[in-house]
Amino acid sequence: MGLQRIFKIRENGTTPGREVVGGVTTFATLSYIVFVQPAVLSAAGMDFGSVMTATCLSSALATFLMGVLANYPIALAPAMGHNFFFAHTVVLAMGVPWEAALGAVFISGAVFILVSFVGLREKLINGVPECLKHSIAIGIGLLIALVGLEWAGIVVQQPGTLIGLGDIKSPPVLLSLAVLGTTCVLMSLGVRAAILAGIAVGVAIGIPTGLVEYRGLVSLPPSMAPTLFKLDIPGALSTGLFTVIFVFFFLDLFDTVGTLIGIGEEGGFIRDGKLPRARRAFLADAVGTVAGSLMGTSTITSYIESATGVAAGARTGLSNMVTAFLFVAALFFSPLVETIGGGYRVGDTVLYPVIAPALVVVGSLMFRGARRIGWDDPTEAIPAFLTLVTMPVTFSITEGIAFGFISYSLLKLVTRRLNEAHPIIHAFSVLFVLRYIFLRG
DSSP: OHHHHHHOTTTTTOOHHHHHHHHHHHHHHHTHHHHHHHHHHHTTTOOHHHHHHHHHHHHHHHHHHIIIIIOOOOOEEEOTTHHHIIIIIIIIITOOOHHHHHHHHHHHHHHHHHHTTSTHHHHHHHHSOHHHHHHHHHHHHHHHHHHHHHHHTSEEEETTTEEEEOOTTSHHHHHHHHHHHHHHHHHHTTOTTHHHHHHHHHHHHHHHHTSSOOOOSOOSOOOOTTTTTOOOHHHHHHTTOHHHHHHHHHHHHHHHHHHHHHHHHHHTOOBTTBOTTHHHHHHHHHHHHHHHHHHTOOOEEEOTTHHHHHHTTOOSTHHHHHHHHHHHHHGGGHHHHHHHHOOEEETTEEEOTTTHHHHHHHHHHGGGGGGGSOTTOHHHHHHHHHHHHHHHHHTOHHHHHHHHHHHHHHHHHHTTOGGGSOHHHHHHHHHHHHHHHHHOO
């Protein structure tokens, strides 16, 4: 009776059994983040175990809030793309301490909470052209895929051409190719947990061949002490990370919007072109980001992989209770996570043959929005192309967004179609130009 009152199970045409199956399916599909997130952020100097604990707890909290506040079967976890921007662009490339980077994530989440209650959210969403929305997602996908290919050893540094094909006969590369092939085959056959199954195959092959170090199965959860409350908010403000804060906020906003719309359409939640309880969904997302930054992980956002749970029958937030529970349960399998996410050293390089293929596959999934770009209109196609191609080649999401905004405003200006772009786009284009003038040598 209590579940019926809270989640309105009968009104949504579902049953507790379907919700449980949906919650398990969703977790199985997105659980790769439990392995990938610590590996990504540990590259930026953060403690592997602490990041894992922060990831599981903040994901469980945000997923729980989404289920209780908005009653939607949409799970949340650290966003792919945001984590690479955090680790590789902000910390490693820009030289920002990870504590200050966490401070930037906290600020972006706090702004997101404020925006969740006012109309600014709609203005920002409507202001960015569709071609740029889709190309940003594609660009992030290409960046993630490139990192995956590098972590697999398939793409390596080469003099003259900068990058080239690695030694595909080496054992770690062969293992990566086996995992990638398995995952792709299973996805083609419609297996919902294909990424997780591919990882399992990689571990099964890697342990006996010595490419994966077995570190155990269960233990008490790792301590969060190395990252808990270690964020540096004053540092994020004093180091002039306003552009970084904007990018964190911008990416979280559009990731959430895209996920809510996509899953809302698939699950039949959209009513008269609008998503009921959208503000509550945004609030759950924003609170998750703030909580994650306090614990020690990057931006939390709604996961499109939740669509697998919806396809399995989930229609209410009850499925989120199941997914949240499984995130907490994952804490007691930290040795297994370290086994899967641990790297394999080849000379001065560390490869991740088990989890790297997951990045390549996720990158391919993010490419689906290409069909929605108006490639016949140069004022739409060129900014979209510059956005999606600049991100991987500069290894920077920020530069991709900047090139896209600037070129979009410029082309609309010279073709006397300036009114086709919202003033907010032109304003940010000017800011990006000023940034290149004054902040670049």
